[in-house]
Amino acid sequence: MSLFDEPTGKIASVLLPKPLPEPFDYAIPADMQLAPGMFVRVPLGPRSVTGVVWAVKPGPPKRPLKAVEALIATAPSMPGVLRDFVDRVARYVVSPPGNVLAMCMRSREALLPSPVEKFITRGQGETGRMTPARLKVMDALTGIEGQGAHLVTAADLARLADVSAGVVKGLVDAGGLRQVELDADPPFDAPNPEGEGFELTADQLAAAQTLRDSVKARDFRPVLLDGITGSGKTEVYFEAIAEVLRGQPEGQILVLLPEIALTQAVRERFARRFGAMPAEWHSNMSAKERRRTWREVAFGRARIVVGARSALFLPFPRLRLIVVDEEHDGSYKQDEGVCYQGRDLAVMRAQLGKAAVVLASATPSLETVANAHAGRYGRVVLKARPGVAVLPDISIANMRETPPDKDSWLSPPLVKALEENIASGEQSLLYLNRRGYAPLVICKSCGERLKAPDTESWLTEHRYSNMLVCHLTGYMMKKPEHCPHCGAKDALTGVGPGVERLAEEARARFSTARVEVFSSDTAGSPEALADIVARMEQGEIDILIGTQIAAKGHNFPRLTLVGAVDADAGLKGAQGSDLRAGERTFQLLSQVSGRAGRADRPGRAIIQTWAPDSPAIHALAAGDRDAFMELEMGNREMMGLPPYGRLAAVVIAAEHSMAADEAANSFVAGAPNAEGVEIWGPAPAPIAVLRGRHRRRLLVRTERGVDLSGYMAVWRKRVKLSASVRVTIDIEPYSFM
Numbered sequence: 183m184s185l186f187d188e189p190t191g192k193i194a195s196v197l198l199p200k201p202l203p204e205p206f207d208y209a210i211p212a213d214m215q216l217a218p219g220m221f222v223r224v225p226l227g228p229r230s231v232t233g234v235v236w237a238v239k240p241g242p243p244k245r246p247l248k249a250v251e252a253l254i255a256t257a258p259s260m261p262g263v264l265r266d267f268v269d270r271v272a273r274y275v276v277s278p279p280g281n282v283l284a285m286c287m288r289s290r291e292a293l294l295p296s297p298v299e300k301f302i303t304r305g306q307g308e309t310g311r312m313t314p315a316r317l318k319v320m321d322a323l324t325g326i327e328g329q330g331a332h333l334v335t336a337a338d339l340a341r342l343a344d345v346s347a348g349v350v351k352g353l354v355d356a357g358g359l360r361q362v363e364l365d366a367d368p369p370f371d372a373p374n375p376e377g378e379g380f381e382l383t384a385d386q387l388a389a390a391q392t393l394r395d396s397v398k399a400r401d402f403r404p405v406l407l408d409g410i411t412g413s414g415k416t417e418v419y420f421e422a423i424a425e426v427l428r429g430q431p432e433g434q435i436l437v438l439l440p441e442i443a444l445t446q447a448v449r450e451r452f453a454r455r456f457g458a459m460p461a462e463w464h465s466n467m468s469a470k471e472r473r474r475t476w477r478e479v480a481f482g483r484a485r486i487v488v489g490a491r492s493a494l495f496l497p498f499p500r501l502r503l504i505v506v507d508e509e510h511d512g513s514y515k516q517d518e519g520v521c522y523q524g525r526d527l528a529v530m531r532a533q534l535g536k537a538a539v540v541l542a543s544a545t546p547s548l549e550t551v552a553n554a555h556a557g558r559y560g561r562v563v564l565k566a567r568p569g570v571a572v573l574p575d576i577s578i579a580n581m582r583e584t585p586p587d588k589d590s591w592l593s594p595p596l597v598k599a600l601e602e603n604i605a606s607g608e609q610s611l612l613y614l615n616r617r618g619y620a621p622l623v624i625c626k627s628c629g630e631r632l633k634a635p636d637t638e639s640w641l642t643e644h645r646y647s648n649m650l651v652c653h654l655t656g657y658m659m660k661k662p663e664h665c666p667h668c669g670a671k672d673a674l675t676g677v678g679p680g681v682e683r684l685a686e687e688a689r690a691r692f693s694t695a696r697v698e699v700f701s702s703d704t705a706g707s708p709e710a711l712a713d714i715v716a717r718m719e720q721g722e723i724d725i726l727i728g729t730q731i732a733a734k735g736h737n738f739p740r741l742t743l744v745g746a747v748d749a750d751a752g753l754k755g756a757q758g759s760d761l762r763a764g765e766r767t768f769q770l771l772s773q774v775s776g777r778a779g780r781a782d783r784p785g786r787a788i789i790q791t792w793a794p795d796s797p798a799i800h801a802l803a804a805g806d807r808d809a810f811m812e813l814e815m816g817n818r819e820m821m822g823l824p825p826y827g828r829l830a831a832v833v834i835a836a837e838h839s840m841a842a843d844e845a846a847n848s849f850v851a852g853a854p855n856a857e858g859v860e861i862w863g864p865a866p867a868p869i870a871v872l873r874g875r876h877r878r879r880l881l882v883r884t885e886r887g888v889d890l891s892g893y894m895a896v897w898r899k900r901v902k903l904s905a906s907v908r909v910t911i912d913i914e915p916y917s918f919m
């Protein structure tokens with residue numbers, strides 16, 4: 183080591199984008215000035231890794247440290263507010279902070295200066311001696327100019343003219359062509375708040391004023407912008423954006439959208455309102471586009487970013503407003519890798535940076551409504567435009583008056599509606615939140631109901647896998663030939679419908695219809711799920727029979743009929759494993775109606791119920807969202823479920839079934855003692871085998887006041903498991919797969 187490299191005695195704590203529990207300490211060389219937020223290269227084992235200085239501490243170190251290798255001076259420092267966010271998120275979602283940092287460093291190239299790109303354009307000088315090859319080049323350039331372009335790469339020009347690169351170079355040397363150098367990541371055009379606005383109604387003006395006040399106040403308080411499709415939510419939150427652009431010339435704005443598919447349409451609306459395309463951020467961008475957005479955001483030059491949930495991890499130095507559009511949408515929840523709810527993190531990010539937050543939705547989540555009720559969030563309501571339907575035409579099929587035939591689950595009114603839909607080539611969705619073939623197995627001989635051995639729950643018959651399964655604990659057995667109670671042979675029979683059985687009935691009844699089951703058993707992988715969604719979108723399915731995963735915000739343009747086969751079960755819902763069933767039923771019905779205006783035929787829904795007088799069915803049939811939400815909230819409060827209690831899911835995955843059981847059992851055995859904590863499980867996860875790994879799941883419920891993240895972190899730390907076992911902790915889970 184040369185004198186020049188002698189450490190100063192100071193220490194840099196460097197966080198690395200790796201699953202490590204904390205930052206590592208390195209010695210700072212004497213010739214290096216470091217401050218928190220700077221990107222540096224440090225040795226890690228035999229390799230060299232890029233990380234972020236998390237703290238600079240006085241030395242000297244207690245033990246010899248490896249030295250920081252290099253400062254990446256071309257990278258903008260990571261803002262303090264983002265570093266705080268990384269720490270807060272890591273703690274909240276019970277993840278190593280390095281895994282959260284990795285989400286902030288998704289564009290590796292962004293740390294280097296933007297490269298310069300070379301282009302060819304028409305020169306001022308002589309073209310020199312014109313050869314046939316040179317003529318071809320000039321002709322090609324004229325052609326390009328004819329299409330309105332003035333810049334082309336040398337390689338493209340040579341290819342278009344069908345000449346060698348040397349010919350183009352010769353023309354540049356002669357002066358007929360000119361080479362220009364441009365930044366590969368040009369700044370985004372500046373948005374203009376005074377761009378072409380919209381004519382706002384009195385209602386919308388009042389709502390916009392509330393949002394503007396929230397932006398101006400800079401005291402953190404989220405606002406729920408509650409208005410149905412077509413009520414002008416976007417135009418109203420555009421006014422909040424304009425307020426930032428006007429009042430805070432360096433302020434930045436982030437607009438989160440649930441679907442990448444929506445991004446382009448929304449960006450064009452921005453371009454019309456603000457005269458410039460906003461930056462974008464999502465998984466479907468090229469490395470070059472990501473580098474440009476990341477750098478422009480980091481330098482504070484990108485004023486507006488429209489993106490997916492991952493845009494929360496961009497290095498905004500001056501984020502002043504976050505809009506979460508369709509805040510209820512399930513796709514804000516990431517349930518693989520670092521599990522987080524993007525809406526909740528948006529609120530956390532805004533709070534750290536004293537930014538305003540607007541949560542916009544036509545069917546707000548119960549969590550957000552509860553926050554508004556409690557006064558933690560403000561609320562702005564946009565009333566419906568006259569004539570705009572809130573829900574589809576909803577009718578009740580009273581199963582007492584029009585019961586289905588024996589061994590059938592579809593009532594005559596629903597059968598008739600399905601027939602009409604098939605005849606007119608439109609799509610139908612039968613919603614039944616019961617996986618498998620039959621929810622109950624009984625003995626015809628003695629009446630015994632088959633129960634899981636260790637819990638008070640009935641076994642469900644799955645014909646797909648030929649097993650009897652307890653959905654509460656996940657206990658599983660082969661269907662026995664003899665009744666375990668009386669010994670009668672072949673007397674065990676499935677009672678009631680699951681999606682598999684409903685599909686059997688639909689296929690028998692509507693022989694020409696293409697029927698498909700959509701549940702976690704049949705669409706167990708993301709690929710299988712995407713395949714069913716794609717076939718439904720392309721009209722290759724007539725009747726889709728789905729559990730709650732079918733209700734997850736898919737947009738099926740030709741879907742005009744929804745049959746809620748067993749609304750009673752859907753609305754009883756909250757059994758821990760299926761917390762949002764009722765909410766999803768309601769959102770599903772609203773989504774169907776959202777399309778009704780576009781289709782030439784209005785959407786309709788038929789709700790089969792044995793309890794037509796129940797308050798929830800009344801609220802649903804009347805399209806009375808607020809009454810419905812009140813009831814749902816009452817149920818959740820009674821059961822101590824979110825948002826009134828807290829929930830965490832733990833999935834333990836191992837290569838072998840026995841190893842998964844052992845790991846799950848020792849995990850549960852290691853649970854710290856605490857008041858107000860309930861542990862349910864372990865049990866095989868609903869998707870018990872995923873990508874070859876056996877999965878066990880448990881649920882942890884606590885009172886609202888309990889620090890669930892802290893509890894889970896202590897628990898995770900004290901249980902030592904084999905390195906091949908994977909533990910995923912999901913705070914406030916959405917998916918129970």
Ligand SMILES: [Zn+2]
Binds near residue numbers: 625626666670673
């Ligand atoms: Zn029996």
